[in-house]
Ligand SMILES: Nc1ncnc2c1ncn2[C@@H]1O[C@H](COP(=O)(O)OP(=O)(O)OP(=O)(O)O)[C@@H](O)[C@H]1O
């Protein structure tokens with residue numbers, strides 16, 4: 001973005017206006033960045049330094065110590081599981097949820113758009129109605145089902161209930177409906193059966209939509225709080241977000257804030273990385289469709 | 292190579308009857324154009340040959356094989372769609388090769404066919420481009436290339452030129468003719484453009500509301516339209532139809548605008564009230580009415596006509612008579 005040369009006619013070249021708009025932007029950046037910076041600084045201090053008033057605003061020398069302790073051992077006073085393990089759990093959830101969601105919903109959208117079967121519309125509406133039932137609303141019955149299935153404290157329990165959702169099915173259905181019928185007909189004349197058409201034509205055309213969905217769902221999966229909190233009681237199945245919560249034991253003095261902050265920094269990294277690495281695809285998926 | 296034959300082919304979508312029974316034989320190597328106004332069932336008829344639409348009753352055969360229950364890929368046809376329907380994510384080469392790959396043809400043979408098609412259609416330099424990097428005319432060619440590489444028994448075209456601008460359409464029409472001369476493949480071609488129909492067709496099927504009103508060579512259809520519908524649809528401007536009587540029996544007299552000529556008042560068959568004169572350069576159109584029936588005359592550019600009374604006569608060799616109720620042609 002080129003802020004120094006706004007489109008002529010919209011904003012005239014008035015120095016104070018340029019100054020003013022920049023000031024607001026800088027203030028906005030600081031507002032977002034400052035807490036992050038404090039978190040980072042705190043993660044490099046000792047607990048005593050953090051609890052002293054005022055807390056130092058420059059990074060300390062405990063970076064290596066704090067982070068290695070968190071990753072390999074965890075907090076000794078709160079939950080004692082190493083954060084490395086939690087990160088792994090979070091990663092499993094954050095990968096399985098989007099991959100599961102995308103595969104199931106693209107296949108069901110394919111069925112709904114390209115096949116005629118009895119009660120097709122009924123099934124579509126059933127799927128559509130689940131849009132109104134996010135995890136939080138159906139959490140008690142879902143917990144009961146998970147408990148009966150014996151998948152508490154397991155990856156299956158962590159991911160399956162989050163995979164079942166209609167949003168993605170709906171998005172893919174809308175996308176498929178914009179693909180001209182003649183494309184499917186041309187493929188049929190070329191001799192491609194339905195599955196071949198799906199793999200050779202629909203999947204490649206949906207690439208960018210899938211990438212965008214992946215980014216959104218990765219972050220959704222990584223940041224899950226309520227469901228993992230309910231379904232995991234075993235420390236080895238905690239996700240990072242739950243880990244942070246469990247480290248905060250109650251009294252200020254008892255909590256190892258330097259470790260909490262280091263964990264928070266670690267928890268920030270993967271979603272930020274995914275967004276950065278997939279930015280190009282993500283934006284493409286939101287703004288353009290290749291047809 | 293093979294012909295296509297229709298035996299009392301009907302089609303209905305639920306309760307709606309769309310094709311009311313078409314019977315005809317397309318000869319091997321023939322170029323047949325299906326022409327008619329929008330919604331008359333041209334595409335439906337073509338799609339039944341392709342196998343994209345089920346045949347409600349009757350029989351379609353390609354060669355000597357009834358294809359009613361045969362899958363499109365096994366019918367030995369290739370189709371070119373109005374919107375091209377190219378695979379957007381595949382290069383030109385991949386678009387053409389896709390069908391052959393599915394048939395498990397060897398890579399070397401595929402390459403050979405794709406190159407030959409690219410050469411015929413002058414697509415050589417575009418082989419690695421994606422469809423969106425091509426102009427409309429080039430996309431159209433790729434769509435034809437995809438049909439050619441299949442080396443099918445029958446080509447099916449559904450308004451392949453109607454998304455092109457007027458100039459390109461004329462050029463592609465000429466290329467299509469050349470292509471057909473070169474390959475000699477039986478072709479069925481749908482259009483609502485009568486110029487395309489007249490120029491491309493060996494024979495044409497004029498359709499109206501799901502019926503084949505007339506099947507014949509363009510010049511025969513033009514010279515002897517079987518119904519008032521055909522008379523009005525083929526030829527532009529349409530044929531004039533005047534109510535009159537022959538031997539005391541009411542009939543419609545048909546005279547084409549180009550067969551009316553101005554004359555001295557004493558020789559006139561009719562006197563027209565001209566209300567609008569349109570000089571088109573090559574000729575001049577005079578719009579008006581004769582005894583209350585609207586009419587158009589196409590006059591040589593050099594004729595000087597003005598609005599008002601205009602005495603006209605017509606060559607008796609070029610008159611047509613039709614039944615007023617059914618619209619059917621009467622030979623007098
Ligand atoms: N899938 C369908 N379901 C119901 N009616 C249909 C269907 N497809 C076509 N029709 C009807 O059949 C009739 C013929 O359609 P068709 O597409 O063959 O017309 P066409 O001659 O190709 O017209 P155009 O020149 O506009 O393409 C139309 O009245 C159309 O509404």
Ligand SMILES: [Mg+2]
Pocket residue numbers: 333334335449
């Ligand atoms: Mg049509």
